[in-house]
Amino acid sequence: MKMSALLRLIAIIGASTAIQATAFAHTALSESTPGDGAMVKEPPANINLVFTEPVQLVKFEVMGTGHEMPTEFKLSTEAHASFTIVTPGMHAGNFTVNWAAIGADGHTVTNSYAFVVDPTITEDHAEHEAEGGHDDHAAHHGDGGANPH
Secondary structure, three states, X not given: OOHHHHHHHHHHHHHHHXXXXXXXXXXXXXXXXXXXXXXXXXXXXXXXXXXXXXXXXXXXXXXXXXEEEOOOOOOOOOOEEEEEEEOOOOOOEEEEEEEEEEOOOOOEEEEEEEEEEOOOOOHHHHHHHXXXXXXXXXXHHOOOOOEEO
């Protein structure tokens, strides 16, 4: 095989692999506030979700121990990359955020993460955890109608 034919074949295989990887990539949550695993001193007035691409957020719930917390989530037909959902009545405790979003590829992605509201933690610890969001928590600890922002 001549060198130019070999280079052409390598280029075709490389392009094909890149196209397949893109076709199978799904939307993901890139950041959340409070973040995954965060410990915050004050109950959040809202929860922020930032996705890797615009999505239609079709489910959002905050579960406390044995009960669902009220939110002002409203299903929207428009896609956005970030959402701010008001969470009235938050209090101390352990919480799990469950969400589902439909990406541009039409696939529904679901996931959840947890955070803790603990008024007894120190300010330094709370600030470190609250500022990190989803990605910072993963980097430090080895972890993975809405109102558009």
